[in-house]
Amino acid sequence: MYRGIVLCSWLLGIALIAWRTEGLQVVSTEGARRSAVQQSPLILSDWLLEVDGSQERQLSALSAEHTLLVNFIYTRCPTVCRAQGGRFAELQRELSAAGRTDVKLLSVTIDPSRDSHERLAAFRDYHRGDSANWWMVRARDDSQLDNIKRELGVRVIDDSWGGFAHTEALHAIQDGRLVAIIDWDSLSQLESVL
Amino acid sequence: MISVWLVIAAIAVQAFTPVAKLFESSMILHMLVQLPLLFFLGMALAKARFVSSLFRFDLNGFVCAAIVSTAIVYWMLPINLDAAIESNFHRVLKLITVPLSGVAISVAWGRLPWLFRGVLALELWAMFLRTGWLYIVADEQLCSYYLQSEQYLVGWLLCLVGLGVAGGFALWLIFGNPMSQPQAQ
Numbered sequence: 001m002y003r004g005i006v007l008c009s010w011l012l013g014i015a016l017i018a019w020r021t022e023g024l025q026v027v028s029t030e031g032a033r034r035s036a037v038q039q040s041p042l043i044l045s046d047w048l049l050e051v052d053g054s055q056e057r058q059l060s061a062l063s064a065e066h067t068l069l070v071n072f073i074y075t076r077c078p079t080v081c082r083a084q085g086g087r088f089a090e091l092q093r094e095l096s097a098a099g100r101t102d103v104k105l106l107s108v109t110i111d112p113s114r115d116s117h118e119r120l121a122a123f124r125d126y127h128r129g130d131s132a133n134w135w136m137v138r139a140r141d142d143s144q145l146d147n148i149k150r151e152l153g154v155r156v157i158d159d160s161w162g163g164f165a166h167t168e169a170l171h172a173i174q175d176g177r178l179v180a181i182i183d184w185d186s187l188s189q190l191e192s193v194l
Numbered sequence: 195m196i197s198v199w200l201v202i203a204a205i206a207v208q209a210f211t212p213v214a215k216l217f218e219s220s221m222i223l224h225m226l227v228q229l230p231l232l233f234f235l236g237m238a239l240a241k242a243r244f245v246s247s248l249f250r251f252d253l254n255g256f257v258c259a260a261i262v263s264t265a266i267v268y269w270m271l272p273i274n275l276d277a278a279i280e281s282n283f284h285r286v287l288k289l290i291t292v293p294l295s296g297v298a299i300s301v302a303w304g305r306l307p308w309l310f311r312g313v314l315a316l317e318l319w320a321m322f323l324r325t326g327w328l329y330i331v332a333d334e335q336l337c338s339y340y341l342q343s344e345q346y347l348v349g350w351l352l353c354l355v356g357l358g359v360a361g362g363f364a365l366w367l368i369f370g371n372p373m374s375q376p377q378a379q
Contacts, residue, residue: 006256013264021271027328028336029276155338165341 030167033153034181041177044151049108050138052131053117060176066104067194068173070137072154072166074111075123080168085127087184092134103194105134110156110166112138112145152178198242201235205293208232209286218279221340221348226355229269229292236296246301255305258298259314265295266318270325272336279339315363322356325349 018024026032036042047059062068071088073081088105095103107124109115120136139145149156156166172180172193182189207213208228217228239245252258268274269292277284303311328336329349335342 002251002253005251006254006260009257009260013260016264017267020268020273026273028272028334029338030334030336032273155335157339157341159341165335 030153030155037178037181041174041179042151043177044173045147046176047144047148048140049106050117050140051106051135052121052137056140059173062104063173063176066102068104068106069190070106070108070152070171070173071168072110072149072156073107073123074109074164074166075115075119076111077163080166081123084168084184085123085129088134089127089129091187092129095133096130100194101133103133105129106137107134108137108139108145108148110145110149110154110164112142153181198239198245201238205232205235205289209289214285218339221275221337221344222351224275224278224340225270225348226351229288232289232292233296233299236293236298237300238296239293240297240300245297249298249301252301253305254307255302256310258302259306259310261291261298262295262302262314263317265291265298266321270321275340276338315359319356319359319363322352322359326352326354326356 021027022032022035026035044059048056049059049062051057051062069091071084073084075081085107088107092105095105107120109120115138117136117138120138121131124131124134124136139148148154152171154167154171156164159165168184170182170184170187170190171178172182172190174193180189180193182193208217217223249258269278269288274284274288278288279285299314302314306314326349329345329352331349332342332345336345340348
C-alpha cells in the first residue's frame with residue numbers, strides 16, 4: 001500500500017513537470033506560446049490600425065489580401081529596433097527580388113504617444129525601406145495596442161533607462177490568424193509560412 | 195499554537211496585492227527572497243505537531259521527498275514564475291505548495307534512509323546550479339516580466355546559492371550538524 005502511494009506521488013510529480021514543459025521542451029511563456037501557435041493558428045480580433053498615416057484599416061481586410069509579417073518597435077530605441085529596422089529592410093529587398101508583392105511588412109510602434117506617423121516614416125527612410133510593402137503602423141488607441149500585445153503575446157517592459165525591453169520576433173498573420181512566431185535567427189521558418 | 199497562526203498569517207499576507215506586487219516587482223525578490231521565505235515558513239510550520247501529523251502515513255518520507263522535488267523544479271521554471279504573476283490561481287498555488295514543500299522536507303529529513311537524504315540534498319543544490327546555468331546561458335529573456343540583465347544576475351546568484359548549499363552539506367558531512375535535526379522522530 002505505502003509503496004503504491006510513493007510510486008504514485010513520484011509519477012504524479014514527473015507527469016506534472018512533463019505536462020507543464022510539454023515534455024521538457026518549453027520553459028518560458030514565450031516558448032509555450034510559440035508551440036501553441038505552431039500547433040494551431042490563433043484567431044485574432046479585427047484590430048483597427050492606422051497604416052502610414054492613412055485612414056484606419058481593419059486587420060481582416062489587410063490580412064485577407066496579404067501575408068503580414070509584424071514586428072514591434074519604437075523609434076527612440078537605440079539598439080534592438082535599429083537592428084530590426086536594418087533586417088526588415090533587408091528582408092524587404094529579398095521579398096521584392098523574389099516578386100512576393102503579396103507579403104507586407106508591418107512595424108507597429110509600442111510607443112504611440114511619441115511615435116507620430118512622421119517619426120515612423122523617418123525611421124523607415126533611415127533604413128532605406130520602401131513604403132510600398134513596409135508599412136509603419138499605429139494602433140488606434142492604447143486599449144487597441146494592449147489588445148494587440150495581448151493577442152500576439154508581445155511582452156513590453158520598462159528597461160529602467162526610459163525605454164522598453166520588448167519581443168523581437170516576427171509575427172506572421174494570414175486571414176486574421178496568427179500562424180507563426182519566428183525568430184530573426186531562424187528566418188528559414190518563413191518559407192513554410194510563405 | 196499562536197506561532198503557527200503567525201506563520202500561516204505571514205504566508206497568507208503574501209496573497210494580498212501590495213505585498214504580492216512588492217515581491218513580484220523584481221526577479222531577485224521573487225526567486226531569491228520570496229520562494230526561500232515561503233520554504234522556511236513551511237519548515238517552521240512543520241514544528242507544529244498537527245501539521246507534521248498530516249504526513250503520518252508517509253512512513254519513510256518518500257512521498258514528502260516527491261513533493262519537495264516536484265515543487266522545487268516547478269517553481270524554478272520561468273513559465274511558472276510568469277504564471278504566478280499573471281494568475282491568482284498560480285499565485286495561491288505558489289503560496290500553498292512552496293510552504294508545503296518546506297513542511298515536507300522537515301518531515302522527510304527525519305524519516306528518509308541516509309542515502310536518500312543525500313540524493314535529496316544533491317537534487318536540491320543541483321537544481322539551483324541547473325537553473326542558474328539556464329538563466330546565465332539563455333540568449334533571450336525567459337521571464338516575461340523581468341529584464342534579461344536581471345535574469346543573468348539571478349542566474350549567477352542561483353549558482354552561488356547552489357554552491358553554498360553544496361558547501362554547507364559538505365561541511366555538515368565532515369564536521370557534523372551544528373544545529374539539531376529539524377524533525378527527529
